[in-house]
Amino acid sequence: MSGREILTLQFGHYANFVGTHWWNLQDLSFNYDPSTPSEINHDVLYREGQTSRGEVTFTPRLLLADLKGSFGSLSEEGDLYKPNIDPNNVQTNWNTSQLQVKHVEQRQPKNDFLKDLENPAELSKIHNKEYNFETTAKVWSDFLYSRFHPRTVEVIREYQHCNENTPFDAFTLGSAVWKTPQFAEDFSDRIRNYIEECDNFQGFHLITDCTNAFSGLSSSCLEFIGDEYNRKSVLVIPVIPSHFSDNDINSEGELAQSVLNDSVRVINLALSFNEFYANSSLFVPLCAGSKGWRQPGPKRSFKNVEYNNKLAYHSSAILAAALDTFTLKHRLKSSPFTLSDLAADLTHSGRKAAAASVNLPFPMGENSDLLESLDNCHDPLYYSITPNCHIGTRRAMQHITIRGIKEERLKKPLNKAEKQRELPAYRTKDIKEMMTMYLAYSTETTASIVTVGHEPLVVRSPFPQIFTKNLTSNGFLSNMRRSNENKVESIPLLAGLHCCTEVGKMIESLYCEAKKLKINRYHEFASGGLDKDSYEESLDNLFTLSENYDDNCFV
Template sequence: MHEIITLQLGNQANYLATHFWNTQESYFTYGEDQDESPVDHDVHFRPGLAPDGTETFMPRTVIYDLKGAFGTLRKINALYDVDDESTPPQALWNGAPTLHRARPSRNPPTPNPSTRACPRRASPPAVRYFSDYSRVFYHPKSIVQLAEHELNSSVAPFERHATGEELFADLDREHTTCSTATCAPSPRRDHMQGVQVFAGLEDAWGGFAGRYLERIRDEYGKEKRLLRLANKAKTLIEAYKQASIIVPLAVPERLAGRVKLDAASQWHTSALLAAAMESAMLPSRLKDPFKRETLGGMADVLNTMGKQSVAGLQISFAPAQPEEGQKDARQRKLTEEELSEGVQLDLRFTPSDQLEAYSRSNGFDKPRVFSQLVASRGYGDEPVEPVEIDEAGRRVRRSSYEPVTKSYNSTLQFPLLDSFPDIFRGDDDEELTGALNITSSLSTDSSVFNRLKSLRSTVIRSFGIEDRETLGNELMEMADEYHEGWSSGSDDGEDD
């Protein structure tokens, strides 16, 4: 339905919003003799039931104002006060009621049960509150009176920007403002198209509005991220059962200084991912049988332990032709020591499994590497220091703790085509053109354990009750494949 939630923050905003709602109410049509309204009322209004069973259609809004600003707004809501047991109706006399019926008109319109009449063309002195000219009823949960401050108070005027910020902070701590108030007007936020905000800017309401907007952005950003993570968890579980190797990819949260990327441009972000992916998979396309590797062979190396099929991708790059007299520090061969400890390159394409976009980890903590495929392109025929290899072409390990490693090499550089954005820079910040030398690493390592465990704890409550236990157990089973045999044994409280 593409609903819009409205927030009304302050007296000035409420005067403006009242005119807005009156106008929306005027678009309703009643009776068969009227043309259908061109306005979709479901966008700004929500259906419901009053306590007496009356169908209602009320604004999707939350109205904030100070004590003394609402006038008679709370008292005249006939739709929701009729069954209020705390204030039973008081009879004005003890006699029996007498019913008088007026003669009905020939074609009576059907009134909107959520609207009320108000004085038409009232003079300014007659309007003391925004509620004096309101033509609609509001849901009780839409009205939020902030009793800490009083309208037009000379003792404690609501004027300073900081005062509004402090009031919002107090309210948010006590009532979780965004997660409760904005839910009331819209029980189905999965169809919401946005939030419309009316707010005063010249007094303390400016500070209140600023913090409210910040909170909304944070809350709704988390909702979308949680949905994406829940989808990711389900996909990983299914892919884990079927695929030989899974390589989740994401634009690095922290880019090397020599990458100039417009994160909002899919042309830019996909180009960076393509350079990494195409380089890592280059061995599967080479003609030379001594340098070529099949996808099955690559999977066998990475999945040495049996069920470690979730791998990560990293790359480093350097100019194809450094300037004369200069040798780029990254144009070096990987050493035996680096291979024995697990290669750590400049750019890591591992997605974050945290609800927060950025975790405290810098993404380059050194995990234990179980297996790795290292592919170098453009650096010459020998990518690493001479190492002893076995019959399968894998590096001979000196201990079982070292990673299973296989290296590949090609003189073919990565071409920077005219269709490729200028995202790579040299050490002098000059645009790199023509081609790149790239070293890539596909690896399985112990960081997957914490990532999968974190993903599970983040999304487990978003699953339905029937799926929660099954999906949670499957994620932990996947995680345990990267945990058993190397950890100190602490489980960090993985149970919720």
């Protein structure tokens, strides 16, 4: 099945953490059994190719950018179309005794997981082996299972990853990188090359850091997309880490630097949200921290999940699981739904921003049915993963996706139903109808669109084992504790996108925080050409966006 192609763009280190988990999850969902074909149309996000040896490849339709030194052992061209070459074994024609070497850049050693990926004897065992990613995953490529096309990776060589002397930390620095002919021409050519391969290209997913200079780089790219492909839809996913290392304070000097860094991050957020408002079809901020700004704040809590919010490897996995689920509707074979349909549903009256939610795993007993689970549910149906946003239950438009529950587990059979037969929901015929009824009762004056995916989310390694011991291997609740040898391999999951008044309050909180800051005091922005009037105009636009979510605007 072909058509409806989407090109994914990733900007920044944390965005690439989220993206790596997302591509890993999708690769794990591939079904190679022709008798049980996948319900997902993988052609939407993947492209078919061929190596020089005639081998067929299926790789993400993806472009990503990150700083020099942030790729670990990953080659820029990858090893899919040509093998990695050890420079020490290369035959040369020049006299090496006459060469003067001033600097040798050491190749990063590969961890056990990456070594096993290259070993055919170990490849089949890789999802059942124990890898200590909590300590070995320093960069996102350390747990990358997917194989990339040679044109996927773009390295920003002017800046070094984690270099405190020349940090890539301000919106204007990212904008300046895009203006360099070397980057802009190369990156835009790669975009064109991908799109020219498509039969029925529909738009872009853009996942980006929004607290550092990648906010400016992605905003400039978004402006280019608007000029060149203004009829195509763009879903922007700004991501915020759930922890910044400079927030671990041990001295007065570190405190002062942390406060300054927090202020710079707020400015980057305000400037980028303004650009997303102007140039995207829809943008959905994600963060596993509850505040997002000035600091990420306390971590979001999920029942039956235990994760370390200081590890990007953990927090990005939660965001990726939600991303994979709330984008499912426009990736299903059975659905003609598109990105433009999603934007049309959630962006009435200039409401370009939406909130996201997730419940992982969806709380359902191993011997229960969906009706019993919903009827006995006293906890929230979903938990917000959008910063500074508590998702309400009234006056909203929402897309809810539930996956991993078979239709035969809808309700008890008639001869065993007992009191279930008295419930109005017992008369529903499928999961979609039951969930729609439940949402109609639990959310006031809210329009809900429900999508059902019957295949669960596969969470085998390299996805982190962050699930509590009261879950079975397929992610359902049990009275028995799972042994350490048995891992959770798949989970049922619910995720949503919400347009509601609380989104306006989220935007307003960012506006108020950014309004406190005097832009002229932050030389990295002023030297980049951002003056007070331009900054004030961006803030005014944010305030206008927040007003679009006023209660009186909702019908």
